[in-house]
Amino acid sequence: MQENIIPHNFNTTPEQRSGLKNHKPLLLWFTGLSGSGKSTIANAVEMALVKEGVHTYTLDGDNVRKGLNSNLSFSPEDRSENIRRIAEVSSLMLDAGLVVLAAFVSPYARDREQVKQIAGYSNVMEIFVNTPIDECERRDVKGLYAKARAGEIQNFTGVNAPYEAPVAPDLQIDTVNTSVEEAVAIIIALVNKKIKQ
Numbered sequence: 001m002q003e004n005i006i007p008h009n010f011n012t013t014p015e016q017r018s019g020l021k022n023h024k025p026l027l028l029w030f031t032g033l034s035g036s037g038k039s040t041i042a043n044a045v046e047m048a049l050v051k052e053g054v055h056t057y058t059l060d061g062d063n064v065r066k067g068l069n070s071n072l073s074f075s076p077e078d079r080s081e082n083i084r085r086i087a088e089v090s091s092l093m094l095d096a097g098l099v100v101l102a103a104f105v106s107p108y109a110r111d112r113e114q115v116k117q118i119a120g121y122s123n124v125m126e127i128f129v130n131t132p133i134d135e136c137e138r139r140d141v142k143g144l145y146a147k148a149r150a151g152e153i154q155n156f157t158g159v160n161a162p163y164e165a166p167v168a169p170d171l172q173i174d175t176v177n178t179s180v181e182e183a184v185a186i187i188i189a190l191v192n193k194k195i196k197q
């Protein structure tokens with residue numbers, strides 16, 4: 001299928017695009033259960049970065065599963081395709097010089113590994129938002145755990161579908177003992193080390 005696809009050599013390089021900004025590109029990949037705090041923390045981190053003049057873009061369920069990936073379900077195969085497409089989009093945004101924040105459950109280790117392969121290992125910071133299921137279920141922000149327990153949602157991560165916790169993430173945030181403000185400070189310190197060398 002790919003054999004007749006011959007890329008054009010464009011003269012403008014990712015380095016030139018990135019050079020127009022006062023920072024390097026980076027992909028912050030937030031993974032964790034539904035309700036763990038991925039969107040809340042990504043949102044607060046993006047606000048802090050924008051305040052510092054960093055050019056960002058956030059990818060999460062709302063702008064991806066309702067648009068680009070609206071044809072995908074929560075089967076293991078469709079979740080993999082969801083993550084693959086998000087990784088490809090993130091990779092384009094890295095080429096454009098942005099700091100990308102991606103907040104997805106991304107429950108399978110092999111899919112998260114593929115993100116790093118697609119975007120480049122040194123471009124990805126994997127952040128495990130490590131909130132126990134009991135706490136996510138207590139929060140039940142969207143009422144989905146109650147529905148899943150009632151048998152109204154199939155393949156719900158943590159209830160009747162697996163979550164493979166990262167073994168060696170770049171960062172791990174325990175949201176039971178770390179406030180959003182503290183999490184932002186920890187993440188921003190690490191991000192600045194990478195993007196402002």
Ligand SMILES: Nc1ncnc2c1ncn2[C@@H]1O[C@H](COP(=O)(O)OS(=O)(=O)O)[C@@H](OP(=O)(O)O)[C@H]1O
Pocket residue numbers: 033034035038039061065074078079080082083103104105106107142144153154155156157
């Ligand atoms: N079956 C099932 N399992 C998990 N989550 C479900 C499911 N059905 C709907 N939702 C809602 O969809 C959000 C997860 O979408 P993602 O694209 O992040 O999932 S995945 O990475 O493809 O696994 C997730 O959003 P967050 O709560 O923001 O994580 C849920 O609100």
Ligand SMILES: Nc1ncnc2c1ncn2[C@@H]1O[C@H](COP(=O)(O)OP(=O)(O)O)[C@@H](O)[C@H]1O
Pocket residue numbers: 032033034035036037038039040041103139141174175176178179180183
């Ligand atoms: N320390 C914390 N970090 C992140 N979220 C927290 C924290 N403490 C409580 N919360 C709450 O937990 C919920 C997390 O929801 P959300 O960010 O939508 O999770 P996710 O995107 O992982 O589904 C929010 O209502 C948020 O206010």
